[in-house]
Amino acid sequence: MEKVKFYYLAPEELNKIFDYFKARGYKIAGPTVRDNAIVYDEIKSVNDLPLGWTDEQSPGSYRLKRRDDKALFGYVVGPHSWKKFLFPPILTLWEAKRENGKFKICESGYDGEKFVFVGVRACEISAILIQDKIFGGGQYAEPNYLKRRENVFIIAVNCNDPGNNCFCLSTGTGPKVLTGYDLVLTEVISEGKHYLIVEPGTEVGAEVLMSLDFREATPDEIEEAKKISGEAINKFKKEVDLDGVVEMLQSNYENPLWEKISEKCLTCANCTMVCPTCFCNTVEDVTDLTGQSAKRIRKWDSCFTLEFSYIHGGSLRYSTMSRYRQWMIHKLSTWKNQFGMLGCVGCGRCITWCPVGIDIVENVKLFRSDVLKFKT
Amino acid sequence: MELVEKELLTTIQNPMLPLTFQVRSRRQETKDTFTLEIEPVESGVEFKFLPGQFNMVYVFGVGEVPISISSDPNRWNRIAHTIRMVGVVTKAMGKLKKGDLLGIRGPFGSSWPIDRCSECDIVIVAGGIGLAPLRPAIYHILSNREKYNRVVLLYGARTPDDILYKNEIEKWRSRFDFEVYVTVDRGTTGWKGNVGVVTTLIPRAPFNPENTVAFVCGPEIMMRFTSLELLKRGVKEHNIFLSMERNMKCGIGLCGHCQFGPAFICKDGPVFSYSQIKDLIFKREI
Amino acid sequence: MEFETLEKLLREHPFFRDLKEEYLSLIVGCARNVFYKPGEFIFREGEQANEFYIIRDGKISLEVSAPGKKPIVIQTLESGEVLGWSWITPPYYWHFDARAIEPTKAIALDGRCLRNKCEEDHSLGYELLKRFITIVEQRLQATRIQLLDLYGAG
Structure with missing residues (x-):
């Protein structure tokens, strides 16, 4: 890859990236406000993101609060994680039918969905890489997971303000996104300015940015973004020594x-x-009332x-x-x-x-x- | 006989999809235990396994349970499972007849280290249905008898009526190169054999502990007591092997159910050496 | 001549393994060779326990009988094992029936004779008790495992 280029995006310009992928059959999955929480779901545009919301967390407590700006990513993490897309909570693994006294087993599971994940935090990328190891790195691979995973484009975001319960500095998994992304965003809000600095992490990511005619970021803008995200490590309220x-x-x-x-x-x-x-x-084996067809359903346990x-x-x-x-x-x-x-x-x-x-x-x-x- | 390399054992592309097998025969072993002999329905399937491995066995529409393989590892595609009717799935298996179909995923798990030493004594200690996963090892050892020194089977059952593979045990007993001792926890009228728990056979069994490899399978408490008794005789910790049981759902280390400390029983086990698990096996609720 | 043979047999039996020669020659004075045919009782519950038995060859069952039932076999004992410890503890009564189920050769040791020798020489007494406590421990462990009914339906 050539020298990494940084691009400047106005917040609503994220839509261009969304449209690029929608035209190619992808669904856009991102944070959105529902039932007083920021959850991950399919979104249509930037307007579905939790504009101007933040979350206040403590042990056993989660509350959404209004921010005094229009930040897109001004919260940390909610009850959902990306595993619900890659490792669905309920999934039919296969179906079987009786035919002439025999039974035939047909694989089901993956229906070809492709996703762009928007706003993936450093800790969440680590979590995805961990599940990659579990479902794909050992003696046996989980084919459903791997197919889903191959068809994901990751737009990560650097954490500027760790939450009260965040301790990724101690686990070495954040707050800055270092690996495992196609694009990474840094959100800058200062002195009336509000913009995103985007950096590609893969060839595909770089091509997407190039083809969408974004303007390259100025050295000052890049500097400002680095300064803001760099300050995050000084804002942790929770730390623990995990050595040994x-x-x-x-x-x-x-x-x-x-x-x-x-x-x-x-x-x-x-x-x-x-x-x-x-x-x-776990898996559940179910059968229809006639006993002619059966299926195996996998569920989170x-x-x-x-x-x-x-x-x-x-x-x-x-x-x-x-x-x-x-x-x-x-x-x-x-x-x-x-x-x-x-x-x-x-x-x-x-x-x-x-x-x-x-x-x-x-x-x-x-x-x-x-x-x-x-x-x- | 050459055993297959473990890497070559995965006969199926997607380890989560069962292959269809059909029942060739069904034999009632005891009141609640039976043996199914099964074979693949599709031609071209080569089912190979190592002694001590297990299959995930699926009854159409009812469910799937782990069952150890109890047949001769030398006879591919002619697989036997000895099953005790204790739950919904095993009871449904009990009703299967010749020609009925089953789904099989496997073989999974580690195996008895039958090639661990040459010229050593082999002591096989089985309790109850624990004889089933040891039978493939017995077949292998007997067909390669010249590789081993003394070979001893110590088998404990609840009562004389609960003894598995009775005819076969008689055949083994009649061999001059296989020492077979059977004992029951409770004698009944007409029983002429030993009465007493299987551990009582260990102090008097003929083997040289210095140079012995022991394979143990049975209820966990029985395996713990047996290990201690073998250690007392001087068998080395790393030469005692146990087959552990936990809730196995996927068989391939992906579902988390069968964790035993750092190990997944389904893929790191079920066969472990005593030295591997001695720190956990005496702890509760691991 | 007979003494020599008995001494040799005792020395070779696992129960007396590595026993000091001086003790062995003391014990042999209390010993005699015995033989039982299949079905023959060696002792009966309630009888005076004045001996114990070093099994050389054969098989013995320890049994208890209850009205209306066939006798229940508690345990079988074979070559290399020892039968009977009731001779050590007063009031010296057998608690079970012992019956040969195969032709059985054994050495019977006179309990009264041994008790006297142990009273006179406590070192001999301690040596013998150590050997018996090992057997008692093994039988107790076995009984506990038996009680757990490990292979039961759960």
């Missing part, structure tokens, strides 16, 4: 702290549903349910403690053994959407001080 956490947790399965930190847990599974990396799923660990005779993880422990040790420890990285990208969703505000960051800190206490 993999070993620490796996050598503390029987620490009494687990009882304490899981005391409030309702095993509602919210944390696993909002988590952008959680991949556990959660390690917080009793059924999850059921083997003949009963559930293996019968206590709330053991299910919370399974989730947290998986996220921050055994995930590393399985896939080579942690399963946490520091997005803070599990903290925000936990109805009782259990905070994984605080729990790591509790473990750290407890383990250190016994060491000295």
Whole structure:
């Protein structure tokens, strides 16, 4: 690729990119306000983005608030993540029919949809790369995921203002977008100016920008954008030292702290549903009333349910403690053994959407001080 | 006999799609346990597996469960599953007859390390239906008998009526190069054999612990007690192998259900060495 | 001559493995060779327990009978194992029936004779008790596993 060029876009000029892809059969998926939250859904134009909205988050709490500007990306992350497009919550894997005493199994699953993801954060790109590893990087690949993933164009956005529950600086997955994008945006709002600086990350991205006749950004504009996004790292309110956490947790399965930190847990599974990396799923085999056709439906599942660990005779993880422990040790420890990285990208969703505000960051800190206490 | 390389085992393009097999025969083993012999419906399918691996077995419209393969790994396309009727799916399997169809995904998982050593003693300890996943290893060992020193089977069942593969065990017992000991937890009238749990056979079984590889399969508690008893006799930790059971749904490490600490039982297991899992197996609710 | 043979047999049995020679020659004075035909009772529940048995060859079943039922086999014992520990604990009564189910060769050791020797020499007593406690422990473990009914329908 030639030297990377930066382009200047007025906010409404994003529509040009959307139209470019719509003409090529893509659907545009992006953030939009619905039911008092910023969710990811199909959008038509820039006007569907959460213009002038922000989100205020704390453990167990999420509120939308008006900003005093017209920012397109002036919030952090909501209850949705991009996994709902790549790894749909409910998916028919195959259908089978009885014919002349035999049965025939036909693959279903992917219907050819192509998506542009708009406003993907650095932590979310990390989450997508993690799921790429899970569904495509091992001995067995998940063909549905891979087909969907091949047909995605990613427009990322740098985070200028991390939220109260964000800790991607600690997980090393943000706030600046460094990899895994086709285009990356930096939104600049200052002294009456409001514009986007766009930088391509792939050949395809560069071609799109070139073909749409955007003007190249001036050195001053590029400088201003860099300054604004560069300041983000100084604005974090949540930080945690994750050094050695993999070993620490796996050598503390029987620490009494687990009882304490899981005391409030309702095993509602919210944390696993909002988590952008959680991949556990189950299948249901169903048949029609005549018994002539059957299908297998895959659904998101959660390690917080009793059924999850059921083997003949009963559930293996019968206590709330053991299910919370399974989730947290998986996220921050055994995930590393399985896939080579942690399963946490520091997005803070599990903290925000936990109805009782259990905070994984605080729990790591509790473990750290407890383990250190016994060491000295 | 040469066993297939593990990499060549994936017989199917999409591991999430079942292949159709049909029932060749059904044999009632005990009151609640039966063996289905099945073969692929499509010609051109070559189904190879390693001893200790399992299949995901699907009954049309009812559901899918993991079942270990219990046939001879040397006989491709003639697969046997020994199944105990305990749930909805296995009960539906119990009703299948010759010619009925099944969906098969597999083979999946790790295998018994039958080529781990040459000239060593092999001790196979089975409890209950745990004999089924060990039978392919027994077939392999007996057809390559010259590679091993002493070969011992210690098998514990609940009662004499619960003993699997009775005729075959009698045949094995009559061989001079295979030491077979069967015991039951509860004797019944007419039972002339041993009474006592399978672990009681270990102290007196004829093998040289220094140079022994042990394969153990049965309920988890039985495998723990058996491991401790084998260790007591001096068998080395890394030479004891266990076959673990967890809730396996996808069979390919993608659904998360069968996690056991860092391992996925379905693809990293089900066969593990004692030294691999000793830190987790005595902990609760892992 | 007979003593020599008995001493050799005792020395070779796993129960007496690595026992000091001086103890072995003390114990052999309490020992005698026995043989049982299949079906023959070795002892019966409620009888005085004055011996224990080192099984050389054959198979013995420990049984308990209940009215209206066929006898229940608790455990079978074979070559290399030991039958009976009720001779150690007062008031020295057998708790089960022991019956040979195969032609069985064993060495019977006189409990009264041994108890006296152990009282006189506590080191010998401790040595023997260590060996018996191992067997008691094994049987207790086995009983616990049996109680779990591991292969049951769950």
